[in-house]
Amino acid sequence: MANVAISPEFLLVNWPSSNWNGTAGSGFAAAPADPPRTAAKPAMRLLVPPNQYYNNEIVVGVVAAANFNGSLRDNLGTEKVVAHFEGSSVSITSASFRAIVDSNGKLVAYFGWWVCLVNRGLHGHANLYSEAIPKDASMQSRVIGPYQFSPAAVLHDYDLTIEPSQAQVVGSRYQTLPPAIAYLKSVNAQNPRIMIKEAGNYDVTFTAPTYTGNGWLTIEADVPVNLKRATLDPVDNNNVFRCRYNGIRFKGENITFDMVSHSAIWTETATPQRYHWLDGCRVTNSAIDGDENKSSIGARDRGPWAYWST
Numbered sequence: 001m002a003n004v005a006i007s008p009e010f011l012l013v014n015w016p017s018s019n020w021n022g023t024a025g026s027g028f029a030a031a032p033a034d035p036p037r038t039a040a041k042p043a044m045r046l047l048v049p050p051n052q053y054y055n056n057e058i059v060v061g062v063v064a065a066a067n068f069n070g071s072l073r074d075n076l077g078t079e080k081v082v083a084h085f086e087g088s089s090v091s092i093t094s095a096s097f098r099a100i101v102d103s104n105g106k107l108v109a110y111f112g113w114w115v116c117l118v119n120r121g122l123h124g125h126a127n128l129y130s131e132a133i134p135k136d137a138s139m140q141s142r143v144i145g146p147y148q149f150s151p152a153a154v155l156h157d158y159d160l161t162i163e164p165s166q167a168q169v170v171g172s173r174y175q176t177l178p179p180a181i182a183y184l185k186s187v188n189a190q191n192p193r194i195m196i197k198e199a200g201n202y203d204v205t206f207t208a209p210t211y212t213g214n215g216w217l218t219i220e221a222d223v224p225v226n227l228k229r230a231t232l233d234p235v236d237n238n239n240v241f242r243c244r245y246n247g248i249r250f251k252g253e254n255i256t257f258d259m260v261s262h263s264a265i266w267t268e269t270a271t272p273q274r275y276h277w278l279d280g281c282r283v284t285n286s287a288i289d290g291d292e293n294k295s296s297i298g299a300r301d302r303g304p305w306a307y308w309s310t
Contacts (some may be wrong), residue, residue, distance in 0.1 A: 010057070011098070013116045015151075017087030024148055026085025032129040034143040041142040042066035042078055043131040047112050049277050050147035051247060052190040053215045055155045056119055059098060060147075061112035064132035066139060077135050081113035084129040084145075085146025102281035103251045119151035121292060125214060126150065135251035145286075148275070150191070150215060158184055158192035165198060175217075178207045181243055184217065191215030199223045201258075203230050204243050210268045212246040216277065228258035228286075231289040246274040255281040 038085040044064040052058060060083075068077030081092045097109040117128070124304030129145030160183070164175045171187075175181040177194070181204075184192050196202065202225055206300050227250075229239055239262045247268045249258075257265065257278075 001271050005184055010178065011114060011116050012083070012090045012092055013118050014083055014085045015120050016122070016126050019070055020086040020122070020124075020126060022122060024125040024127045025086075025146070027088070027126070029207045031127070032084045032131060032143045035140055038140065040067070040136075040139045042134050042139070044081075044130065044142050044144055046144065046147055047110060048215075048248075050139040050149065050273055051215055053150045053152045053155055054117065054119055054248065056150060057153050058117050059100060059114055059282040060117055060149065061098060061110065061114040062127065062132075062144070063112045064095075064128045064130070064142075065134060066132070066134035068135045069165040074135060078113075079133045079135050082133065084113075084131065085117065085220040086126045086128075092140065104253050106208070112192045117149055117151075123152050124150065146215070152191070154220070156191055156193040157188065158189045160184070160192070160194045162194060162196040162202070163198055164200060177202055177204050177243075181217070181245055182207050183210075184208070185211040185245065188202055189217070191211055191218075193218040196255075197223070199225055201226045201228055201230075202244065204241055207244050210246065211245045212269065212274055215248040216247050217245055218249045218251050219255070220251045224254050224256070226256050226258045229261040240264040244268060246271075247276070249279050250276040250281045251279045251303075253280055253282055256279065257283045259283065259285045260287045266285050 017027045025031060042064050044062055047061040047063055062074065062081060064078050064081050065072050070073055076095055083090050083092065092113045092115060095111060095113050098113050098114045100106055102108050124272035125148050127146035128149055129143055131141055131143045135143045160180050162177060162180060164174055166173055168174055171183060180194055182267050187219045204227065227241065229241065241257065241262050241264065246267050266275060
């Protein structure tokens, strides 16, 4: 959701304090912390995936709510949400719908507490915390974070294409996904992109070693493509869609995961923030006809991922 269109109504903006030197956490004299629980706290979670890079601005929201006299009607039972961004803080006094353009070019709206992080020319990694303060004074506040967001001069540090009909050019163009992903690992890519330029079925086999960058590996497609295993292997660990790269953003409806020959979309990490992000792509099973195939993956483990954007 980086560099999105925002609603015309007032939106708070935030950027790191002057103490921030480009290293995550450096802007805080003391980082916010969730207090030890002694009473009820608001419920709160992040609405957008963290670890995103942005070269202009990015709108980040949370959902936060607390019981207030048995109801959520009064501002979701919440006095305000404070966005703490590397030593700089802004108070969001009401929840609202915010319109964004999603990965498929559609205008959608989500309800939450929103702040716009602005790139002012200093680049690096920055930590965002969100603090929900309840209306009920007998309750405690809740703090979530840190969530990393990275202002950058260039959005993607590497930009590769997949074109099976063309000769391979190392560092630029590949015929299949595995060697492209292996190259990105070899050069310590942090927020790269792979664009698939030709229609077809694309398999991904194990590509050791396991790797995690600071941002996301974004995989997009100019034309409709299927990501699928060539055959169903009876050995469970061999029929998963597994790149050995934590934090992949599969972006847009031109990408379809066909679960007919694999049982899971796999990550190596136990850290939810680095699970894969299915951002507006499709998941089907070609062995099942009609609309039923859209829900057929319930019969197979979809594997560990944290983010699903429609």
